[in-house]
Amino acid sequence: MGILKGALSVRRYRVIGEVPEGFRDLWIDTLNSHQFREPQSSTHKGEVVGWAQAHNLLDTDFTDLNQWLYDRYAYFALRVDKKAVPAKLLRAHLQKRLEAWCKANNRPKAPAAVREELKETLEMELLQKCLPRVQTWEVLWNVNDGWAVFTNDAELPNERFQKLFLRTFGLRAVPWSPLDELTGTEGLAEAVAAAGTTDLRGRGA
Amino acid sequence: MSDEGIDEGSRRDGATELLPPHVSADFYLWLWWKSEEENGKFAIDDGRGGVEVYIDDRIALRSTGEERPSAVLTGESPATTPEARAAVAGGKVPRDIRLYVRRDDRDYHVTLRGTRVSIAQAKLPAQVKSGDVAEVLYDRMFLYEELHWIVACLLRAFAAVRVTAAWREDLVPRMARWATLDEARAGG
Structure with a gap:
């Protein structure tokens, strides 16, 4: 279920900031430096967060561009592991x-x-x-048009995504709802906000 | 900005922060009413005859001022049932609606969820069922972009009418008659 198959549930983002020249090579290094890494100790209790390949969560090396960059789309996954004793x-x-x-x-x-x-x-x-609880969510970033989608709409995973995205690329991912499209027409969003509540109660008779 | 945290500007920006929760409820109500009033025909600025939009198999309603849904109607055409209309006439507002959207020969099913009008459980037309990753990716993202664009067009069409006097003077009384089934009685 997600980017390549099944029903799609995403939170959409605008990516704010300049994509640098030669970003492809640069991002190999930066993704590798923020890749998911197994903790050193098998008794590590906290969360471990990092990027993995979208195709297989065990693949965390980004050296081969063909595995994660498809023309204008960067496609990878956020992996979060947590070990806890019941x-x-x-x-x-x-x-x-x-x-x-x-x-x-x-x-x-x-x-x-x-x-x-x-x-x-x-x-x-x-x-x-114990085995860790392993969670992954896909990220698809249209680098040319400056938007990205993250395949989860809950607050906590999205906060983790935004933090790691900023740390990795130095670019801000800002939530972008279809409502934000109203800002394209000057004053429209403000006018809708000021229009008040619609209440149908007692109006039908 | 700390590289450890995300600032408030990164959490929300633009209209999402600006618009109060009732805007999404009004939008969903307008979609619901108009899809029945005009047999699913919606004009959008594409110069190609617009799109068809119908309420699909699920609608969740909430009481005003509440976050969680207090009634969830599912099954075949739940939006056309007297129960659904009665809930609206009684002051409940839509929180999530599942839509069937058709543009040209492409059929979409999508849930618009909550006050952010999040696109959820989007079932995209099966244009490319298999093939290499790149082909499937380009195709599905084209379709996702089209769906996002359709929702944005519908929102703009709603907003354009929502800010006019006609909303209160004409549309609200018509929606209220529709909700209380007065139109059906008047018609038959």
Whole structure:
């Protein structure tokens, strides 16, 4: 579902700023420097964000232009990975560890410091076994005409897209609704805004 | 501007920020009414006879001042049901509408969603079903651009009439009669 097939749900952007001369070669480097990278540690907890090929989220090298640049269209994907231990599973394992600790130490309750240490150790162990939640959304950028689409309309993924786009290309991606087309006629958007609310209640009789 | 964050100007710009939420509701209502009033015929500035637009198989309504839909009507031609009209006559306004759009021999199905008039679940005509990536990409983007342009044309046509006195004096009473089914009773 997305740019190449299926139903298309996108947020559209204007891309503000000058595209530099020789952008093709320049962007190979800049996309590669902001490519998605697997975290060094298998117990990394936070989000990892970067660009990947739209065709396969495991391909994160942009050296081959033919894989992501089609005439005036740059086509790639935002990949966001996040590892998290399911809270219920962590609680259940922790309860077992605490019970074992109390029995081994002949104590009715584990002190807070022990509890914290056991929890931390357990979380690291479980993170090593967890696969990350992987999300990707496609980006299609018409470089000549200065617009782009992002295949998600929710706020958070769009904020991540805008941030990484700015960091990568030094260009601002500004949301562009069909409503913005009204600004092409001077004063029209202002006049519509000032026209007030339409209420059909009680008008039909 | 920090390279870590996005400023307010990047979040919103142009008319999206300027226009209050009722503008999209008025636009959807006008599309709905006009598609029934004029059998789907909409004139646009293309010099080729315009487009056909009908409400498709889904319409979501919200109460004024609310964000979430309070009634969702689906199925075959839900917009023509007495329930849908009654909801509008009772003060509900459209929040999302699914449209069937035809231009020349190209058929589109698209949902216009929320106050931003977002293009969602756009089913594009199947011009190129397979082939190399570039061919499919160019073709689908041509179609997406055409759809975006049609929606923009419809919005401009709506805005042009919305700012005239005729909206309040002529169109609102006609839409109100349509919503309360008075026109149907008068006709038959």
